[in-house]
Amino acid sequence: MDKVKNTEELKVLQSTLRKAAEEAASSKVVIKIAMATCSIASGSKPVLDFFKEEMPRQPLEFIIKSTGCTGLCHSEPTVEVTLPGKAPVMFGHVDVKKAAAIVNDYIKGGKPVEGTVEVCRS
Amino acid sequence: MKAQQLKIALRNCGFIDPEEIQDYIANEGYLALASSLSGSRQAVIETIKKSGLRGRGGGGFATGLKWEFAAKPEADRKFVVCNADEGDPGAFMDRAVLEGDPHSVLEAMAICGYAIGADEGYIYIRAEYPLAIKRLRIAIAQAEEAGLLGENILNSGFSFKIKLKYGAGAFVCGEETALIKSMEGHRGEPVSKPPFPATKGYRGKPTNVNNVETFANVPAIINRGADWFAAIGTEKSKGTKVFALAGKVKKVGLVEVPMGTTLRQLIYEIGGGILGDKQFQAVQTGGPSGGCLTVKHLDTPIDYESLIAAGSMMGSGGMIVMDEDDCMVAVAQFYLDFTMEESCGKCVPCREGNKALYNILHKITHGEGTMADIDRLKELAVVIKSTSLCGLGQTAPNPVLSTINNFYDDYVQHIVDKKCRAKRCRALLEYRVVEENCIGCGACKRACPADAITGELKQKHFIDQEKCIKCGACHQKCKFNAIAID
Numbered sequence A: 001m002d003k004v005k006n007t008e009e010l011k012v013l014q015s016t017l018r019k020a021a022e023e024a025a026s027s028k029v030v031i032k033i034a035m036a037t038c039s040i041a042s043g044s045k046p047v048l049d050f051f052k053e054e055m056p057r058q059p060l061e062f063i064i065k066s067t068g069c070t071g072l073c074h075s076e077p078t079v080e081v082t083l084p085g086k087a088p089v090m091f092g093h094v095d096v097k098k099a100a101a102i103v104n105d106y107i108k109g110g111k112p113v114e115g116t117v118e119v120c121r122s
Numbered sequence B: 001m002k003a004q005q006l007k008i009a010l011r012n013c014g015f016i017d018p019e020e021i022q023d024y025i026a027n028e029g030y031l032a033l034a035s036s037l038s039g040s041r042q043a044v045i046e047t048i049k050k051s052g053l054r055g056r057g058g059g060g061f062a063t064g065l066k067w068e069f070a071a072k073p074e075a076d077r078k079f080v081v082c083n084a085d086e087g088d089p090g091a092f093m094d095r096a097v098l099e100g101d102p103h104s105v106l107e108a109m110a111i112c113g114y115a116i117g118a119d120e121g122y123i124y125i126r127a128e129y130p131l132a133i134k135r136l137r138i139a140i141a142q143a144e145e146a147g148l149l150g151e152n153i154l155n156s157g158f159s160f161k162i163k164l165k166y167g168a169g170a171f172v173c174g175e176e177t178a179l180i181k182s183m184e185g186h187r188g189e190p191v192s193k194p195p196f197p198a199t200k201g202y203r204g205k206p207t208n209v210n211n212v213e214t215f216a217n218v219p220a221i222i223n224r225g226a227d228w229f230a231a232i233g234t235e236k237s238k239g240t241k242v243f244a245l246a247g248k249v250k251k252v253g254l255v256e257v258p259m260g261t262t263l264r265q266l267i268y269e270i271g272g273g274i275l276g277d278k279q280f281q282a283v284q285t286g287g288p289s290g291g292c293l294t295v296k297h298l299d300t301p302i303d304y305e306s307l308i309a310a311g312s313m314m315g316s317g318g319m320i321v322m323d324e325d326d327c328m329v330a331v332a333q334f335y336l337d338f339t340m341e342e343s344c345g346k347c348v349p350c351r352e353g354n355k356a357l358y359n360i361l362h363k364i365t366h367g368e369g370t371m372a373d374i375d376r377l378k379e380l381a382v383v384i385k386s387t388s389l390c391g392l393g394q395t396a397p398n399p400v401l402s403t404i405n406n407f408y409d410d411y412v413q414h415i416v417d418k419k420c421r422a423k424r425c426r427a428l429l430e431y432r433v434v435e436e437n438c439i440g441c442g443a444c445k446r447a448c449p450a451d452a453i454t455g456e457l458k459q460k461h462f463i464d465q466e467k468c469i470k471c472g473a474c475h476q477k478c479k480f481n482a483i484a485i486d
Helices: A007-027 A039-042 A046-057 A098-110 B023-026 B031-038 B041-051 B061-070 B095-099 B102-115 B129-145 B174-184 B212-224 B225-230 B265-272 B304-309 B326-340 B348-365 B371-387 B389-397 B399-404 B409-417 B443-447 B473-477
Strands: A029-034 A060-065 A079-080 A089-091 B079-083 B120-126 B160-165 B207-211 B238-246 B253-258 B280-286 B291-293 B317-325 B432-435 B484-485
Touching: A007 B023, A007 B031, A007 B348, A029 A046, A029 B095, A039 A046, A039 B102, A039 B129, A046 A098, A046 B317, A060 B409, A079 A098, A098 B317, B023 B129, B031 B102, B031 B160, B031 B212, B041 B061, B041 B225, B061 B102, B061 B253, B079 B174, B079 B212, B095 B212, B095 B238, B102 B160, B102 B207, B102 B212, B120 B129, B120 B174, B129 B160, B160 B174, B174 B207, B174 B399, B207 B212, B207 B443, B212 B389, B238 B265, B238 B389, B253 B265, B265 B280, B291 B326, B291 B399, B326 B348, B326 B399, B326 B409, B348 B371, B348 B389, B348 B409, B371 B389, B371 B399, B371 B409, B399 B409, B399 B473, B443 B473, B473 B484
Parallel strands: A029 A060, B079 B120, B079 B207, B120 B160, B238 B317
Antiparallel strands: A029 A079, A079 A089, B238 B253, B280 B291, B280 B317, B432 B484
């Protein structure tokens, strides 16, 4: 990344990045996988690998992000999926099998998958 | 209305990629640093003072005032230190922030450096947090590359560098003077204050030490204003507090609630209630330095003063919920075991006193206590609290005192009846065969490592109490509910 030279440049960069993120969210499937120590311990790494392998095979534009702790220890590993123009949905206790269901049923089919978790977004 | 979480320190945790500085910048990242650099140093300190932010590491000292103390002295070098030596059993707030949003801490440290006139910062982090260390390293490198840390940040003339210092996971190093000693390469032992680190800290220079969560609040306060922050919480405790909700609660997790939320709201509304819908017995706040609160304290609002008045403390944010199956005497013994191990050994009251406390508790949980021991516990506890050198010793007896105050009957039961209601204290248990259920299968006899069980096949079996080592193997093996624990 180039050096940010002053406050003005930082503000411009911030709004550019923000717009890019919003545009991406409106046209792409955004998949966020919690990858904190606790998430990894409960098995999120194979889930992340699964999405990284499986999503390129789908005729969809997508972004996969690994995030920090969602605070939802009781439901780790957690995966948050945002379909274009839809509200984000958080899935809990995701293993590779459930990840496959999320791809096939929710991402491709738009059908609900069981085991969603309520999240605080304030 | 159901209690809600409010995320300030955790605002980005779980939402952004901690290894991408662009994600942080897109979410107002480093704007607080930019706006701080465009104003005066005093203005930054005033904002923090006005916000009412208090230290989230446990003590609750006013952060703005602390910054002001470190800003005052003239010195050729000053330091900003981030205390990431999180060591309370069951607490993981700081780890979550560092792993999920490392840039918020880096940005806040730079803001603090500008405010107090320091150009060097250190994060004292325990080596047991490898992922947090890795993400911090990535974050520092990215921020330096982007010119948001390092020389002449945003062309303001202000420079700030951050380095990591690793701790070996000693609980006492969470105490700021011990932490500084450890940073300097000495044994992690506290020294008496004054002089405070603000005048004579790391390498003898003015040093400001704040906890990870305290720092994580700073950029949000600068961006949204002191009034916004001060409007959240109670009269004396502003903003929110992150808790690591653990133990016998349905939704264990990391939660952030406005100050003033009650323990009941936190445990039942946000935590979903007690696991298996059992009876709530106690909640331990403040880690090994805090106390156990009971049903009568459930409506206590969570703020620094109320928790102290109730006989516990805010602490760094560990919150362990206990149900009817937990033995409170054993809990006190567990915490004493921890503080006894973690005592640095420098001062006598802490080194010897806590060991003596532990030995008495051990006697009680093994059925060898006397009623006079309760008075001895109390007397010792008061002496240790009033004569120890640092916070570790001064607070170590708290779990003992609070359990004696709130669960006196449990102590009496262990001492007089030689029984443990929760069936946790092994030495006080008695395993016996329930004759009407025993079919004489012999499973218990085969499982017993002490040859304490006798009985012919298809005949009632018998446990010899003299030989029984109370391991519970027979109870686990029996499929017919024929082994009872008294």
